[in-house]
Amino acid sequence: MTARPHADRVPPVADILAGDRRALATAITLIESTREDDREPAEDLLQALLPHAGKAVRLGISGAPGVGKSTFIEAFGMRAIAAGRRLAVLAIDPSSERSGGSILGDKTRMPELARSGQSFIRASPASGTLGGVARRTRDVMLACEAAGFDLVMVETVGVGQSEAAVADMTDLYMLLVQPGAGDELQGIKRGVMERADIVVVTKADGALEGPAAHAKADFEAALSLHADEGPWPPCVIACSSLEGTGLDEIADAVERHRTAMAKDGALEAKRAAQASAWLWREVEDSLVAALHADERIAPAVEALEAEVTAQTLTPGAAARRIVQRLLERDA
Ligand SMILES: Nc1nc2c(ncn2[C@@H]2O[C@H](COP(=O)(O)OP(=O)(O)OP(=O)(O)O)[C@@H](O)[C@H]2O)c(=O)[nH]1
Numbered sequence: 001m002t003a004r005p006h007a008d009r010v011p012p013v014a015d016i017l018a019g020d021r022r023a024l025a026t027a028i029t030l031i032e033s034t035r036e037d038d039r040e041p042a043e044d045l046l047q048a049l050l051p052h053a054g055k056a057v058r059l060g061i062s063g064a065p066g067v068g069k070s071t072f073i074e075a076f077g078m079r080a081i082a083a084g085r086r087l088a089v090l091a092i093d094p095s096s097e098r099s100g101g102s103i104l105g106d107k108t109r110m111p112e113l114a115r116s117g118q119s120f121i122r123a124s125p126a127s128g129t130l131g132g133v134a135r136r137t138r139d140v141m142l143a144c145e146a147a148g149f150d151l152v153m154v155e156t157v158g159v160g161q162s163e164a165a166v167a168d169m170t171d172l173y174m175l176l177v178q179p180g181a182g183d184e185l186q187g188i189k190r191g192v193m194e195r196a197d198i199v200v201v202t203k204a205d206g207a208l209e210g211p212a213a214h215a216k217a218d219f220e221a222a223l224s225l226h227a228d229e230g231p232w233p234p235c236v237i238a239c240s241s242l243e244g245t246g247l248d249e250i251a252d253a254v255e256r257h258r259t260a261m262a263k264d265g266a267l268e269a270k271r272a273a274q275a276s277a278w279l280w281r282e283v284e285d286s287l288v289a290a291l292h293a294d295e296r297i298a299p300a301v302e303a304l305e306a307e308v309t310a311q312t313l314t315p316g317a318a319a320r321r322i323v324q325r326l327l328e329r330d331a
């Protein structure tokens with residue numbers, strides 16, 4: 001089959017900029033397409049949208065399964081919409097088995113948001129990408145911003161590297177934790193805690209109100225251990241998405257974070273560093289994908305990997321030879 005042009009699937013830039021939801025959805029499908037012949041039109045489209053992106057508040061949300069992410073996003077998001085925001089929710093689902101049901105699942109967990117004309121919900125399966133990370137979520141975020149969404153919440157379940165990716169593409173990273181399991185800090189990896197700008201203790205209501213206060217104190221103590229002198233000292237806030245308590249405090253913290261990051265160009269510097277880090281992430285991903293896709297190199301790569309697993313060759317030496325093969329490929 002010959003590759004056919006996909007011009008029919010490239011939505012007009014003007015429609016996206018005008019906030020046409022169908023145009024945006026079509027754009028996202030193109031951006032997320034893994035077809036080789038979709039890459040160039042997708043990149044051209046993003047290039048056209050880029051000057052119109054960047055004005056949104058970018059929030060990253062992660063937490064263990066069942067911690068209350070969807071309920072929080074619904075409650076927090078509806079308040080933001082009531083305050084005049086347009087909200088895009090982008091969910092990265094790192095487990096491919098779950099991805100089939102996740103979109104529907106999240107829409108039923110966020111019924112009000114799903115119905116609101118001021119919100120846009122999109123789930124991306126992260127299957128087939130490195131480190132369980134949806135490679136295109138950052139691009140999707142830019143498209144949503146160009147379409148006029150001025151608050152973006154990027155959500156991921158707290159497993160694997162997707163948390164780091166979410167922290168790497170947002171202005172403010174929120175880690176959701178729940179009361180009860182707080183004593184051992186819920187096995188949260190140190191690196192993840194250190195990235196959190198706000199730790200949100202969820203479900204602070206009813207019988208869990210006391211345990212939530214305990215968890216808050218535990219996390220405050222843990223955070224103070226590695227609080228550095230950045231523009232924003234991380235904080236811990238308890239909330240109940242069901243009762244609506246603590247949500248104003250979180251919204252206020254988001255505002256204060258914004259103000260703190262506006263000083264001395266801290267936000268611009270953070271975004272610049274993120275874009276640069278993303279570039280290298282993409283370069284690594286592309287190189288590895290090229291290696292795996294190339295039938296002329298694949299057998300040699302496999303053979304080298306076998307030597308490494310048999311411990312007869314060091315990973316360093318094997319990596320150097322693999323890179324050499326790739327560089328010499330088209331020579
Ligand atoms: N008591 C109480 N329960 C809550 C609150 N928020 C969420 N829950 C409950 O916790 C359970 C999980 O909530 P979700 O919002 O689906 O959690 P999640 O983190 O999105 O879960 P996954 O998407 O499966 O990772 C549900 O039964 C919610 O009703 C809250 O503020 N208070």
Ligand SMILES: [Mg+2]
Binds near residue numbers: 071109
């Ligand atoms: Mg959820």
